[in-house]
Amino acid sequence: MTDWKAIAQARGVVWEESLEARQIATLITLESTLSVLVQTLPFELEPAPVFSPLVLPEEP
Amino acid sequence: MKTIQQAAQALRTRQTTSEQLTQDCLRLIERHREVNAFITVVEERALEQARQLDAELQRGLDRGPLHGIPIALKDMFETKGIRTTCGSRLFADYVPNRDSAVAEKLSAAGCVLLGKTNLHELAYGITSSNPHFGFVHNPWNRERIPGGSSGGSAAAVALGMAFMAMGSDTGGSIRLPAAFCGVIGLKPTYGRVSRYGVLPLDFTLDHMGPLVRSCRDAAVVLQCLAGPDSRDHTSSQLPPDNYVPSQPVSVAGLRLGLPENYYFDRVLPEIAALVKGLAARLEELGARVVPVRVPDIESLNLVGRIILLVEAAAAMEPFWHRREEFGSDVLALIDQGRLLSGTQYVQAQRCRRMFQLEFAKLLESVDCLLTPTAPTPAPRIGSVTVVIQDEPEDTRLAMTRFVRGVNVLGLPALSLPCGLVDGLPVGAQLMGRPFEEALLLRVGAALEDVGAVTVPPVAQAV
Known part of the structure; x- marks a missing residue:
C-alpha cells in the first residue's frame, strides 16, 4: 500500500494532525477505486485529450 | 419585474428605465446585505452606465435584449479596473487591466454591471462559506448554505438583486446553488462559452454559465456569450445555435431518459417525486419518457475527483x-x-x-436525461455529514454526486427549480448531448409555460 504520509513529507506537504487521517483515507479510497476501474479499460484506450475533452466539430 | 424579458419589454415601452432598474437592484443589495452575496458593489459606476444606456435607447440605439439590464459577475471573471478576488486572500487586491470575454460580451450587449458576487474560496467547494470575505447565506434560510461555488450569484438572483448573475461550474458550482436558492442555472457544453479572463480552477472541467429566473433568460444570455474565441483555445469553433425557445414551444416526440439506477437510489423521496412529476408533465405535453440505465456514476464521480484534485493543485502551484x-x-x-x-x-x-x-451511446437512445440536481435541499452551514435514508454521508460528496460527472463528460446541463421540500427549494437537472443547449432550454421553457417549473417569488424568500 502506498505510504501517503511519506510522499507528503517528501513533497513538503505538512498536515495538521487533526487532518492527517482524513487526508490519507481520501487518497487511499481514490487510489484503490481507480486501480479497480483501470482494469476494465481496453488496453488501447487513449486518454481524453487534456485540453479538449470533447471532440470539437470541424471548422465551418 | 422578475425576468430579463419582462424588463426588456418595460424598457422599450418606457415603463421604466435602466437607471430605475439599477436603483431597484442596488436597494435590494443593500436590504439583503446580511446574505453577503456581493464582495464588491460598483454603485456609482453602475448608475452612470445605466444612464448612458438609457440615453442610447432614447436616441434609438438598441443593443438588443440585454440592453440596460442590471447583472452581476461571480468574482472570478476579470473586470478591467474592478478588483477580482476569486474569493481568495491571494487575489484580495488584484485589479485586472483587462476584461474577461464574458464581461466584454455582456458589456457590449448593454448590460449594467452591479458588482462582483461572493463565492467559495477559489471556486473550490460547494458551501460558499468563505473564510476571507464572509459566508454567503441561503436567501430562504440564513442557517443554510446557498450552495457553491457560485453561491453569491444564486442568492443575488433569488433575491432580485440582479436579473442575471454569471457563475462557473467545475463540479456542480452553477447547478447546486441554483437548486438550493430556487433559480435556474445553465452549465453549457465545455468550450461553448469562452473561459478567457476567468481565473482557472480546473483546466478541463471549468464551464461558465448564467443563473437566472427563467429559461428564456438563460437562452438570451447564452445567445450573447456563445461562440468561438481565439483567446481561449478550448473554445469550440461550432457557430452558436438559436437558443431562445419559441412561444408556444413544443416537446412533442422528445425522448426523455429517466434513469432507473443511481439517480433516484439515494435521494429524499419528496425530491424524487417532484422530479418524476416533471417527467409526467412532459409526457402530457407529448414527450416520451424512456427508462434508461446509466453507466457507473459512482466511478465517473471518482474520476472527476482525481482530475479536479490534480488540475487544481497544478493551477495553484505558484501559491503552494x-x-x-x-x-x-x-x-x-x-x-x-x-x-x-x-x-x-x-x-x-x-x-x-x-x-x-x-x-455518447446512451444519448443516441434518448434526447436528454432528467435527474435530481441534489439529493436533499440546502444543508446547514457547517454541516460535515448529511443523513440520507438513514445513512450518514460526507456532505460535499453527497451534494455533488448527481452533478460532478457531467463536468467530466463536458455535457450541457440545466438545473430547474421544481418545488419546495421542508420550505426549501429543490432542483431537477436536465442533461443533453454536446452543444444541444437549445434542446434543454426548450424543455425547460415548456415546463415553465405550463407552470411546472417556476422560480419561487422573491417575496417569499425572506
Missing part, C-alpha cells in the same frame, strides 16, 4: 508556499492533488474517455 493564505478546506484539497501521481491522472483521463463513449 503561501499555505497560511488558504482556507483549511481548500488547502486540504490542494494537498491531496499534489500527492496523486502522473500515472493516476492519465488513468483518470482514460477512464474519462471510456465514460464519454458510454454516455
